[in-house]
Amino acid sequence: MATTYRICPRSGLQFNSDAEKLMRWHAVAGVLSLLVGGIMALGVILTRWPAVKLLEADTFYMVLTAHGLNMLIFWIIFFEMAVLLFASSTLLRCRLAMPRLAWFSFWLMAIGAVMTNIAVFQGESSVMFTSYVPMMAKPHFYLGIILFAVGALLTCFIFLGTLVVAKSEKTYEGSVPLVTFGALTACIIAIFTIASGAIILIPTLLWSLGYIREIDSLMYRTVWWALGHSSQQVNVSAHVAIWYAIAAIVFGAKPMSEKVSRTAYFLYILFLQLASAHHILSDPGLGSEWKVVNTSYFMYFAVFASMIHGMTVPGAIEQAQRLKGYNKGLFEWLRKAPWGNPAFSSMFLSLVGFGFLGGISGVMMGAEQLNMLIHNTIYVPGHFHATVVIGTTLAFMGLTYFLVPVLFKRELLFPGYAKIFPYLFGLSMYMVALVMMGAGTLGVARRHWDMSFAGAPMAYEWPGAAYLMMGLTGIFGTIACVSGGLWILQIVFSLLFGKKLEEGEKLSMPIPLTLPAPTPGGAAHPPATPGTMVLALIFLTAFILYYFVNWKYLSSLWGMA
């Protein structure tokens, strides 16, 4: 097979033909999973909305299982595999290592995802995506996840192989680009993630087949969360890489300091996965030393790394904008940013929401004592919808607007919708995350079909605010589902019916996705970034206040008298 390349006239990127086709298929499979997961989200939200309570209990748990799996595992990982292929073969301008194996892994993933979905919708595998033992699902539920994971693992190795190819064929000089380095971080964490998954899910499959008598539930949870949590860190590494990429694409921004950004990623590689222990903080059986070392001492290095990324990305944008002359005051660079460009606005909403809503709440609940306040409440999904929906999903969706003309060679349809989508979806998700966290602070349980516990021998009177917030979850959740659904339609219609862009054609869509790169001109030093400094101080203040408010709250939970 001869390797062929094409240079995209709209972005200057070089695509290897094998890698390009694989990226398209992974992205499409991801969006299909998002579609299934999104329809399920509507079922979840309309049931947890106390005034609506759409589904029966059995159906609700089935739908929630399908929601978690299709969103968190299938959508995100399919898309991430496309990102790995892009960050290796496209950014390093080289051929893909082992393209046949790459197709094989894609099909393993696809078959696995379909198989697990079949198991879930057959109705006897409503064990949630965490599949805690001793709840038992049908064997093909576990088998599907294992096949999917093996496929993803192979693609990780293909990514590493492609790095080797690029190095030996000298398609780049010096170090790999920062975005590729971010993808490498994601890939390394993914390998640990998937290996842990195999360690625990293969015995669980055998148990469900009847070959193993028992699996200890604490052992299961401990090893499972090395998969469940670390996979979130794959997402963080990947979406941070996309933030950097979008800053570069839209503004021509250069990282403020390659050294600092890479060191931050290095801290991810070393420490981020240890934070898996924060899922077991309320479990007896594991000692405080283990909990504290894993969640506090080491994890804070990783938190620190996230704060670095959260500063250097807007900092790089500020520099690029100031070089273009937007120098007035603290924030002209931000006011004059292209707010109608969906790649930028998605990225910026993703960054702010991830930091303020996801990051602050995550550090709070990752402290052993404070964890008691919110353990197993709907605060937890509130937190991770800020990380995994606002942070990861919104960044991926924003990048997709760029991929339609560049990777799929189609003109985007309905550009007017593209302008408002990030705000519609992003801000309604901000609200969903906030009100879920509010309800959780009042104690509303997660994964519960009926918050009123109707018919239970001991009634519990919720404050009215709890019902109000679950109602708001329903309202904003519905807006998020509908706007997300329209996004899927927009992308699918554009891929099917958008104008085919010929090779020489420059115009990608009515909204220009890229601005002209700044000319460094005579500037000897890159400009200072006081605006970003102020944003960082606001963030730290919010962080400290929220953290201490929760300690205060904890101290007042039980009367001392």
Add this chain to the structure above:
Amino acid sequence: MADQEERIPVMQQVLDNPFLLLFLGITIPTVIYLMWGVMEIANIPVAH
């Protein structure tokens, strides 16, 4: 030739070596999280 060029700092050499990073990224959590955790669980006495 080689020593005419600028020496590459150690940290940069580490960051440029994907397989060393892979080794670190797997070993650290395996030891500190998985092995330590599993050992603690295995040491919980069984009730009679």
